[in-house]
Amino acid sequence: MPQPIVIAGSGLAGYTLAREFRKLDRDTPLLILSRDAAGFYSKPMLSNALSGNRTAESLVMKSAEKMATELNATIRARVDIAMIDPQRRVIELVDGEQIAFRDLVLALGADPIHLPIEGDGAADILSVNDLDDFARFASHLHDAKRIVVLGGGLIGCEFANDLLARGIEPVVIDIAAWPLGRLLPEAAATWFRQQLEAAGVSFRMGVSVTSVARNGGNYHVSLSDGSVLDTDLVLSAVGLRPRIALASAAGLAVNRGIRVDRRLASSQPNIHAIGDCAEVEGLVLPFVMPIMQQARALAATLAGTPTRLNYPAMPVVVKTPACPTVVCPPAPDAQGSWQILGGQDAAAGLEVQFLAPDEKLLGFALLGAATARKQALAAHAPATLA
Known part of the structure; x- marks a missing residue:
């Protein structure tokens, strides 16, 4: 049997990658390792579960067993990786078991600060x-x-x-x-x-x-x-720190996150990183839309079509019903200024745009009823990573 693609992590990044990969390749062995029970749930829903009267149990949309069937994958719950040997293409679990891989994808997430x-x-x-x-x-x-x-x-x-x-x-x-x-x-x-x-x-x-x-x-x-x-x-809730210790110990290049190129490849052959633990050209973006873009690109690469990652404009939705908010931040080095458009009437919401000196739109923030303009403005905002 050929060696499997191993995905370390069963969060949104790991499972989204597995789903995208299975759209392109139904046969290559796929092994998913999880530190928790490996049920599929949406982590972003944790911060607004109370208003929906959701419990931890009801947030799980599919069990590990259902995910294994759906993905034609082997899923192992409650396991921890002790080390990675990039030269031998082997990972070792804390109990000493060794697992060889064709490719390893680190979807390790991040820890609270x-x-x-x-x-x-x-x-x-x-x-x-x-x-x-x-x-x-x-x-x-x-x-x-x-x-x-x-x-x-x-x-x-x-x-x-x-x-x-x-x-x-x-x-x-x-x-x-x-x-x-x-x-x-x-x-x-x-x-x-x-x-x-x-x-x-x-x-x-x-x-x-x-x-x-x-x-x-x-x-x-x-x-x-x-x-x-x-x-x-x-x-x-002061922020997250990407999990890089395992990668660093294996000799992978790390900075704030595990450093990967535009094909999500780390500094070691056949090892990749996506999600909250990954740093792409200096960007660590712990949001849903970047994860989706990463998963599609890496799935294609793993299926045999090397694919370069691009980020379109990716507005961030803040789930605060008391003041619905959408933000498409300008690039850190963008030259320009924030400008308020219209009044600040509570019924109409608030729209602010970050404009370059030539009035080109570089970012925006929409609050309240103004969030209805998200798609219209996103169509004119620059790509985050072109």
Whole structure:
């Protein structure tokens, strides 16, 4: 039997790649290794599951067994890779088992960033990065009335909005001056904040958490400005760090993520990376649309047609029903400025565009009812990676 293509990871990236590959090749052996139960679910749904009354169990759309049948693949759940031997094209599991591969795809994802916080309650801070994390988080919500959310970025704001569905008061804390600081300019972020505050979210911007202390069954959260918040729970959503340790130990080139070229190939032959762990020409994009583009390109390459990855304009949808938001950020080195179009009427929403000196559209942000213009503007925005 020929050696299999091994996909390390059963998240959205790993399973999407497997599906795309099977559209092109039904016969090559496919082995998927998963650190968890390997059921298929959409990780982006974790941050808005509460408003839909979803449980961890109900978020699983297909079991590992169904996925194995659908993909004509072998799926092994609850296994961990100890090392990769690129020269021998072998991976070794923690129990010592060795598996040879034709090609290895690292779809390892990313780990939550943990802030250095003092106090005897710091170890109780929760984060939600997978289905098991969500189950643990949800189990603590039954009597919660207030939750401190660390991080005012996309995930932090999504969770804060979602907690409102449970009648829980979220307090978002971030060192940045405004929420969604990496996506929105100040004027749009201020409008966004106002809509979420009207819905019941509280924000404490420009401060950080210094310590979390237990107070019976609750917590005292001390901030850098000297103030103290009482809370039932602390949820950390300050960002993710790509899982690169396994690749680095195997001698693969790494930076913020596992460095790959436009064909998703690493610095070692027959080893590839996609998803949250991959860095393509300096870009680490932990969003759904880049994963879809990567999976299609790599599937074609693995099926025998070397295919170069391209990123079209890829608007990011922020799942905050209190203020629906779509952002297509300009390139980091883009020259231009943000401009507000029209008024800031709550019923009409808010549209801001990032325009070059020659008025060419380089990025945009749409809030509220203005999100209806997503497709129209995306058609004129430049490709993220042409």
